[in-house]
Amino acid sequence: MRGGAAGVYTRNMIPTLQGRCVAVLKVRDSRFIGIGIPVESEEEALRELSAIRGEYSDATHCCYAYRIGMGDAAMEKTHDASEPAGSAGAPILSVIKGRGLGNLMIAVVRYFGGTKLGVGGLSHAYRDAAKAALQAGVVQEKEARCRLRVRIPLPLVGEARSHLARLGGEVLSEDYGESAELALAIAENRVHELREKLDDLTRGSALWREGGGDTG
Numbered sequence: 001m002r003g004g005a006a007g008v009y010t011r012n013m014i015p016t017l018q019g020r021c022v023a024v025l026k027v028r029d030s031r032f033i034g035i036g037i038p039v040e041s042e043e044e045a046l047r048e049l050s051a052i053r054g055e056y057s058d059a060t061h062c063c064y065a066y067r068i069g070m071g072d073a074a075m076e077k078t079h080d081a082s083e084p085a086g087s088a089g090a091p092i093l094s095v096i097k098g099r100g101l102g103n104l105m106i107a108v109v110r111y112f113g114g115t116k117l118g119v120g121g122l123s124h125a126y127r128d129a130a131k132a133a134l135q136a137g138v139v140q141e142k143e144a145r146c147r148l149r150v151r152i153p154l155p156l157v158g159e160a161r162s163h164l165a166r167l168g169g170e171v172l173s174e175d176y177g178e179s180a181e182l183a184l185a186i187a188e189n190r191v192h193e194l195r196e197k198l199d200d201l202t203r204g205s206a207l208w209r210e211g212g213g214d215t216g
């Protein structure tokens with residue numbers, strides 16, 4: 001589905017963008033670049049933002065909003081990047097929520113052209129740039145995934161990987177010392193089964209915590 005919501009949300013499926021998309025909008029000499037990126041965690045959103053800031057290091061502003069998850073439990077954040085309060089991040093977030101999307105970040109980069117737009121004009125411009133970014137992409141339902149970290153004895157890493165693969169999960173990163181710490185991603189509805197299997201494998205010695213990503 002292009003540029004619209006992706007059906008009815010269920011607990012294990014989240015409508016979001018299929019991949020990164022970009023759109024450019026010109027408003028009274030200022031150039032607004034809307035960038036939509038699917039993300040699964042706040043850490044991933046911040047990494048993507050860092051990359052965008054590097055890519056557009058000469059921009060006047062880099063405003064954004066992201067929404068991780070869906071419904072009342074969703075994590076939402078906006079940032080106006082020195083634009084008037086509420087004139088950038090909130091309009092971007094309103095587009096994400098208005099389309100019924102989650103696990104999504106939209107950043108809008110602005111190159112100031114010399115003409116002030118006022119708070120109302122800025123709100124419209126940032127909202128329109130966010131809408132244009134979504135129109136440039138494809139919306140689809142993706143399986144909601146949880147990110148976890150687990151510490152297990154070194155000799156059991158191979159078996160742990162096999163259990164994870166059979167359940168459709170993946171290892172995001174790994175760190176080895178006296179034991180192995182694995183950052184994992186797995187479908188929300190398979191977390192309990194994975195925990196049970198690795199707890200059995202390690203005879204209860206597996207150490208779990210929320211979150212995942214780069215261990216460095």
